[in-house]
Amino acid sequence: MxxxxxxxxxxxxxxxxxxxxxxxxxxxxxxxxxxxxxxxxxxxxxxxxxxxxxxxxxNVMARSLAAGRPFLVGLVYNNPSIHYVNAIQVGAMKRSSELGLHIVMAEPDSAENAITDLLQLAAETRLAGLILTPPIGDAPGLIDALLQADIKLAVVAPAAARKQVAQVRMDDVRAAYEITQLLIAKGHRRIAMIKGPPSHGASHWRATGFSQALTQAGIPIDPELFATGDFSFRSALAPTEKLLRLEAPPTAIFASNDDMAAGVIATAMKLGISVPERLSVVGFDDSPIATIVWPHLTTVRQPIAEMAARALDLLVAGDGEAEAEELAFDIIERGSTATPPAFVKK
Amino acid sequence: MxxxxxxxxxxxxxxxxxxxxxxxxxxxxxxxxxxxxxxxxxxxxxxxxxxxxxxxxxNVMARSLAAGRPFLVGLVYNNPSIHYVNAIQVGAMKRSSELGLHIVMAEPDSAENAITDLLQLAAETRLAGLILTPPIGDAPGLIDALLQADIKLAVVAPAAARKQVAQVRMDDVRAAYEITQLLIAKGHRRIAMIKGPPSHGASHWRATGFSQALTQAGIPIDPELFATGDFSFRSALAPTEKLLRLEAPPTAIFASNDDMAAGVIATAMKLGISVPERLSVVGFDDSPIATIVWPHLTTVRQPIAEMAARALDLLVAGDGEAEAEELAFDIIERGSTATPPAFVKK
DNA sequence: ACGTTGAATGACAGCGTTATCACAATGGAA
DNA sequence: TTCCATTGTGATAACGCTGTCATTCAACGT
The missing domain is CATH 1.10.260.40 (lambda repressor-like DNA-binding domains)
Structure with missing residues (x-):
């Protein structure tokens, strides 16, 4: 047979x-x-x-060759916070599989290389578009270069609004404002901030919200109480130490993200300053590290994964006009915040 | 004109x-x-x-269609340790760009779905092959199914050797043995271990090395001192508490990875047991968290990124015979280990 | 002078799919 | 009954590239 x-x-x-x-x-x-x-x-x-x-x-390759319709999406990141990146990936991957797209990762080592790398990636793979996550979305000239090459873009948490580019953001100013208010409400008056790197739009917005809350509470802004990190745990160590060794040290520190807040706690611990008894700490993101450090971090829950997912939606849906979307946040209070020591005396 | x-x-x-x-x-x-x-x-x-x-x-798509030569590689992971995943990604991406390949990510939500998902991915994209990272590399039946579909495979840190499949590993048994010896050398005799999940091959090997070191030092194996986690920070919390509340608690705990070791430290801190004075802790991986927790973790430096890079090499080089490669590790001593309290009395 | 060789180049057929257009079959209106 | 839509279907040409094989041309040996 x-x-x-x-x-x-x-x-x-x-x-x-x-x-x-x-x-x-x-x-x-x-x-x-x-x-x-x-x-x-x-x-x-x-x-x-x-x-x-x-x-x-x-065969998606033949399909996309013949139809001119893409099946790949580029996810571009270059963020020192591993948790942020992970959340972005998770959100993007979930949605991409629903949309029948595949994700290729791109992690340009520098903003300069980013343009070349991404143009090459796009030309080679004819992808549906790129999702830019902070801080690359704010790299000067990048968006223009990509737009000129006719590459569709969706930017997560960009520093500034842009026409022609889909955007997903959350209200960083408002969130920073609210969490600072929480500290003020507990009685803190001397509050320091560890800002994120200037290359991230969010760094700026968070600092703005912070300052607004202070001003509104009638607390003078003291430049001495501002420091800057790069969103990594390690980058918060030295600045925190400097802040805590100040003649009049802060009773609370607002770190621009959770990784740095963890760095603040680690430094305080090293200096024998107990958290939250003598120092309150708040972070931003509600990343896993927020509940890994002890005490757990009071922080802002940012819907990172969802932002990535929505960015993907906007990218594939994007017919002509660029849309902008804003997602909600939550303030999460945990053990790293308390009434300041000075407050009881008063 | x-x-x-x-x-x-x-x-x-x-x-x-x-x-x-x-x-x-x-x-x-x-x-x-x-x-x-x-x-x-x-x-x-x-x-x-x-x-x-x-x-x-x-156009890589046209190219690969015409030549039958692929330009995509699948990177499959499903690991609760975010640091591990990140290291894998970094290593794979670095090498892939050198090789002119692009990486598509796949994170099957379960071992059951993995087979379907990966077969589909492979059929759709005709990729060069898949890099399987723990624990998926050990999912029963997966490798057979993929092999049968003629998909090239490279497995990172598999539980057991397999013909026909390229493998990159490190000597987990030896590493666990050596770091346990370090504890023993410091005078610890009552050492607990938090094993990894049975689904990971490495869990088994690390436990083996641990037991070997104890046995060789003439220390009896006490089943009471074994607990199991899933490699996540959180999974170490309850088991550690149980261990530390034992009538005769251990003076040292060997956690199967750094995330869990961080969980051990957090739990000890919560119970008011100081590390390393009253409890020594060692981890495994040397992931970023090792130097985020305080005290910093004594651990095994595992070349995760490099393992991923080598896996990629083997995948694309793979002519016929499957190769196996073994990479070196290092023992890194930091602040989480010390002489046990009982030891000074003796 | 005449093959013979080998280096440089081009014509053309795929690769697996979608798009365009033509065609056959059906059914209703004239 | 004849004609024209309408519906279902199939040839066949792209898509952008590589592989195969043929062709051209100069250089060489006899």
Whole structure:
């Protein structure tokens, strides 16, 4: 008995195989796979059956070559906070699989290389677009260069609004304002801030919200109480030590993200300053590290994963006009904040 | 004056554009781009110049369709340790850009879905192969299913050796043995271990090395001193508390990775047990968290990023026979280990 | 002078898919 | 009954590239 060409073939089945099996033309198979109309139900069923039997999956490369329709999306990041990156990835991947897209990662080592790298990536893969996450979304000239090359863009948490570019953000100013208010409400008056790197738009907004809250409470802004980190744990160490060794040290420190807040706590601990008894600490992001350090961090829950997911949506939906979307945040109070020591005396 | 078709065209230049500009056939352009021989230097120069002028980048999709040569590699992970995943990504991305490949991420939510997801990914994108990282590399049936679908595989730190599959590992048994010896050398005799999840091969090997060191030092193995986590920070909390509340609590705890070791320290801190004075802690991985917690962790430096990079190498090099490679580790002593309290009395 | 060789190049057929257009079959209106 | 939409279907040409094989041309040996 001659062996029929059964299913256990080597290389993946192609559209031709399915067409042959279903006794139709490849175009009909294509129609069925793309859910086009004008196919008789019984023909459709026959094709689907054949496809199933052969375990057929359209080759996305051929598909995108022929249709000009992309199947890849670039996710660009370059953020020292590993938790932030992870959240971005998780959010983007979840949505991408729902959309039938695949994600290629790009992590340019510097803003200068970013332009070249990303142009190359886009030219090579003809991808649907790029999702830029902080801080690359704010790299000067980058967006212009990419736009000029006709690459669709969605930017997560950009520093400034831009026409022609889809954007997903949250109200950093408001969030920083509210969490600073929380410290003020507890009685803190001498509050320091460890700002994020100037290259991140968010750094600026958070500092603004912080200052607004102080001003509104009638607390003078003391330049001595501002320091800057790069959003990494380590970058907060030295600045914190300097702050805590001040003649009049702060009773609370607002770190621009949780990694740095963890650095603040570590430094305080090293100097024998107990948190929250003698120093309150707040962070930003509600990343996993917020509940890893002890005490747990009072922080702002930022919907990072969701922002990435929405950015993807905007990217693929993006017909012409760039949309901007704003997601909500939450203030999460945990153990790292308390009434300041001076407060009880007063 | 009629405008010549200048460089600022819309869609990316194709091989035909370059061929026309350089006044050669597309095949010659192809030859130049692929650095084949048999092209006159001056022709090559002319083509390169035209390509440069048009900012031409070969379309990888068309390329891989035509040549059957892939340009994507799948990186599969599903690991609760964010630092581990990050290190894997960093290593893989670095090498992939050197190799001219792009990485698509896959994070199956469960071992069951993994097979379907990965088969689909592979069929759709015709990728060069998959890099499996723990614990998916050990998911039962997965490797067989993928192998049967003719997908090339490289596994990082697999539980057991497999023919036909490239592997990169380190000597977990030896590393665990050595770091346990370090504890023993300091005078610890009552040492607990928080094992990793049984789904990870490494969990088993590390426990083996641990037991070997104890046995060799003549210390009896006490089942009471073994606990199990899932490699996440949180999973170490409850087991540690249970260990420390034992009638005869351990003077040292060996956690199977750094995240869990951080959990051990956090728990000890919560219970008012100072590290390393009353409890020594060692971890495994030397992930960033090792120097974020206080005291810093004594741990095993595992070349995670490099393992991923080597896995990629093996994947693309892989001609027939599966190779296995073993990378070196280092023991890093930091502040979380000290002489046990009982030891001074003796 | 005449093959013979080998280097340089080009024509053209795929790769697996979608898009365009033509064609056959059906059904209703004239 | 004839004609024209309408619906379902199939040839066949792209898409941008590589592989195969043919072709051209100069240089060499006899």
């Amino acid at each position: 001659a062996r029929a060409p059964s299913g256990s073939d080597r290389s993946p089945a192609t559209i031709t195989d399915v067409a042959r099996a279903a006794d139709v033309s490849i175009k009909t198979v294509s129609r069925v796979m793309n859910e086009e109309k004008r196919v008789r139900p019984e023909t459709r069923a026959r094709v689907l059956e054949a496809a199933q039997a052969l375990n057929y999956r359209p | 009629a405008r010549a078709p200048s460089g600022s065209d819309r869609s990316p230049a194709t091989i035909t554009d370059v061929a026309r500009a350089a006044d050669v056939s597309i095949k010659t352009v192809s030859r130049v781009m692929n650095e084949e021989k048999r092209v006159r230097p001056e022709t090559r120069a002319r083509v390169l110049e035209a390509a440069q002028a048009l900012n031409y980048r070969p």
